[in-house]
Amino acid sequence: MNQRQLFLQHVAQTSDAPLALEIVGAKGVFLYDVHGKEYIDLISGISVCNIGHSNQQVIDAIKLQVDSYMHLMVYGELIESPQVNYATNITSHLPASLNSVYFTSSGTEATEGAMKLAKRVTGRTNMLAFKDSYHGSTQGALSVMGSEYWRNAFRPLLPGIIHADYNHDDVFKLLDEDIACVILEPIQAEKGVNLPSKEWIKKLRAICSEKGILLIFDEIQTGFGRTGKLFAFEHYDIVPDIILLGKALGGGMPLGAFIANRELMKAFTLDPVLGHITTFGGHPVCCAAGNAAFEFLLQNNLIETVHIRQQQFRDVLVHPLIKAFRAAGLLMTIEFESWDTNKKIIDACLERGVFTDWFLFAPHCLRLAPPLIISEGEVKKACEIILSACDEVFKK
Ligand code: PMP
Numbered sequence: 600m601n602q603r604q605l606f607l608q609h610v611a612q613t614s615d616a617p618l619a620l621e622i623v624g625a626k627g628v629f630l631y632d633v634h635g636k637e638y639i640d641l642i643s644g645i646s647v648c649n650i651g652h653s654n655q656q657v658i659d660a661i662k663l664q665v666d667s668y669m670h671l672m673v674y675g676e677l678i679e680s681p682q683v684n685y686a687t688n689i690t691s692h693l694p695a696s697l698n699s700v701y702f703t704s705s706g707t708e709a710t711e712g713a714m715k716l717a718k719r720v721t722g723r724t725n726m727l728a729f730k731d732s733y734h735g736s737t738q739g740a741l742s743v744m745g746s747e748y749w750r751n752a753f754r755p756l757l758p759g760i761i762h763a764d765y766n767h768d769d770v771f772k773l774l775d776e777d778i779a780c781v782i783l784e785p786i787q788a789e790k791g792v793n794l795p796s797k798e799w800i801k802k803l804r805a806i807c808s809e810k811g812i813l814l815i816f817d818e819i820q821t822g823f824g825r826t827g828k829l830f831a832f833e834h835y836d837i838v839p840d841i842i843l844l845g846k847a848l849g850g851g852m853p854l855g856a857f858i859a860n861r862e863l864m865k866a867f868t869l870d871p872v873l874g875h876i877t878t879f880g881g882h883p884v885c886c887a888a889g890n891a892a893f894e895f896l897l898q899n900n901l902i903e904t905v906h907i908r909q910q911q912f913r914d915v916l917v918h919p920l921i922k923a924f925r926a927a928g929l930l931m932t933i934e935f936e937s938w939d940t941n942k943k944i945i946d947a948c949l950e951r952g953v954f955t956d957w958f959l960f961a962p963h964c965l966r967l968a969p970p971l972i973i974s975e976g977e978v979k980k981a982c983e984i985i986l987s988a989c990d991e992v993f994k995k
Contacts, residue, residue, distance in 0.1 A: 602633075618949075625652035628973050630954055639981045641955040641969050646788075646820045646930070649847040650895045651970040657850045660891035664884045674702070674877050681886035688890055690858070692829060692897075694838045699864040702881025703855035706819040706845025707735025710782070712875050713841045713857040714739050717780035717813045719866040719874065725759040727773060727781045727812075731790040731960045732765065734782060734817050734843075743782050746960060766795040774806050780813040780841075785831035788820040791961025792925040792932045800835040813840040813863075819855070820930070823847035823893070824902040824971055827909070827928030834927075850892025852885035901971045905929050908978055912967060915982040918989040920944075931967035933985075938962035940992060947988035953981050 600608065603619055621633040628651055630638045643649060650657070664681055671677055686700040703709045718724055728734070728743035735741070742757035744750055745765075761778075763770040765787055774781070781803065787793035807814040816839035821831035825847070832839055840863070845855035867874035896902070905928040913924055916933055923934040935941045941963050948955055958964050969981070 620949075620954075627651045627653075628970050628977050636952065638949070638952050638954040639969070639977060639984070641953060641967050641981060643968050643970050644851075645846065646825050646968055647846045647849075648851055649823050649825060649971045650850065650892050650899075650901065651972040652851075654850070654892065654895060656895050657888050657891045660850075660887045661852070661884055664887035667883075669884055670879070670882060674880050679881075679883050679886075681883040681890065682881045685886040685890040685893070688893060689856075693842075693858065696838055696840075696860050697842060697858045699861040700856050700858050701864060701867075701875070702886065703845075703857070703877055704853050704879045704882070704885075705735070705855045706843065707737045707740045707855075708877070708880065709819065709843040709845055709855040709857045710734040710740040710743070710817065711737055713815050713843055713859075714743070714780065714782070715875055716841065716857070716859065716863060716866060717815065720863050721779040721811060721813060723777055723779035725761065725778045726757075727761045727763060727770070727778050729765040729770075729783050729787070730762050731787055731793065732782075732784055732817075733789045733959060734784075734819075765790070765793060766799050768799070768802075771802065771806055774810055774812060776810055778810070778812045780815050781807055782815040782817060784817045784821065785835065786821050786826060786927045786930065787960075788930060789959040789961070791934065791958045791964030792927060792930055794925065794927060797835050801837055804835075804837040804839075807840075815839060815841045815843065817843045819843050819845035821927070824896055824905060825928055825930050825968070827902065827905045829902060831927065847892070848889050849885045850888040850890075850895075852882075852888040853879075854882070854885040854889050855880070896971070899972075905971055908969075908971075908973055908975075911975065911978045912982060915979070916985060918986055918993070920989045920993050926967075929967075929969060929971055929973075932958065932961070932964040933967065934961075934964045936963065941965055943992045943995075944985070944988045947991050948984055951984045951988060953984045953988075955985075 622630050623633050624631040630640050690698050730745040732745040742760050816832050818830050841859040843857050848854050909926050921933045925932050956966050
């Protein structure tokens with residue numbers, strides 16, 4: 600059997616039509632398949648590889664850590680410098696109230712931990728989430744996911760979850776003193792880059808404070824410069840009570856985190872002690888990699904170029920098939936009339952050497968989320984390919 604057959608035979612599948620592209624290398628913004636074909640990556644592992652693939656500083660940090668130690672012992676007991684250094688570094692770039700980091704192994708675990716923390720701190724059990732939001736696939740995170748289609752097959756899920764319309768004032772009437780937390784993405788990524796108004800976010804913040812509800816921002820996809828700020832909450836001049844991180848946090852290695860105030864986090868230390876524990880969360884090699892990636896992002900001022908590159912995409916991607924262009928930094932989309940058109944364009948892009956896809960709750964929208972290191976020339980090339988794919992589909 601060849602690799603493709605073995606992949607289909609032994610690696611569990613999540614759809615009945617996997618791309619099954621065999622990638623053997625990745626460097627910068629490029630992926631290379633087994634036939635030597637080059638693809639410009641406009642997905643970045645869904646906003647993981649913000650500083651590009653195979654970054655030398657990250658590789659060196661991983662090697663250095665591997666030579667010292669890998670896994671030692673369950674989270675929380677030992678002082679492991681990669682965790683300490685990364686937590687100190689990240690919190691130094693956050694508002695003073697967000698000063699305690701709980702590391703996990705994935706984004707969905709960050710969601711789970713934060714939901715538990717909100718229950719524990721407030722003594723309440725109801726939670727409010729939004730339609731068309733994605734917070735992970737485990738059962739707590741699935742309970743707050745904003746799509747009945749994906750939730751329903753896995754019931755029963757958590758009780759007491761309310762789903763409101765995103766960026767809509769109706770939510771304010773639903774906020775009462777039985778609610779432990781409101782969880783939301785500061786920009787709804789999988790809805791095809793759905794941008795809320797600043798006023799709406801500010802009002803949400805104010806009412807949560809008034810009613811003692813914890814405001815949780817899921818920055819798993821929007822973090823680390825993706826939207827043109829280090830974290831997307833900075834666009835709104837507010838500070839959430841808890842932020843969720845994942846994806847780019849690990850610099851390409853599996854790492855998640857929820858960050859809150861030290862006083863809140865204390866709730867996990869008592870009654871019960873060990874209220875939330877993890878074997879691999881904050882793995883030293885992942886923290887070393889993440890910290891190196893974070894340093895690279897900051898040292899190279901990558902966030903400053905995000906707006907310039909977005910403008911380039913925005914200016915060039917004009918075509919009769921393109922109905923809209925929406926973006927927050929380099930989290931961008933072009934919208935087509937239907938999933939059918941989008942799929943044809945995705946396939947035509949792939950054939951021509953651009954790797955992209957669609958969004959979970961917006962199948963008619965094409966994902967444009969390149970590594971933030973993408974150069975002017977690479978954007979130009981990617982756009983030429985997308986437009987030529989549009990031309991081909993338009994002619995048919
Ligand atoms: N929240 C958001 C906004 C996400 O985009 C994702 C992953 N797509 C998650 C949570 C879950 O992260 P993970 O896949 O690492 O569990």
